[in-house]
Amino acid sequence: MSPTIFRIGNYRFYFFSREEDRTHIHVISPDGEAKFWTEPIVALVTYTGFSKRQLRGLQKIVEEHKNEIVKAWQKHFKT
Secondary structure (H helix, E strand, C coil): CCCEEEEECCEEEECCCCCCCCCEEEEEECCEEEEEECCCCCEEEEEECCCHHHHHHHHHHHHHCHHHHHHHHHHHHCC
16 A cells, blocks of 8 residues: 655655655656655655756655654554
8 A cells, every 4th residue: 555645746745555664755756756764854765767856846845744744654654
């Protein structure tokens, strides 16, 4: 199960269920995919297809929605 946390434009922000314990978010769009850690700071882990400009924009979105992402993580994984 991969619950969608939110969408912005063509970007879907979601979790992979039980992929790993560390809080993170995946992003996918027709252009590519990326994964960001959300703790202790937002950091890009991996990506394919996105430009550096897109990655900067995605990191900003993740930073702005960090609290929402962490709360959704805790609720989904019951931590």
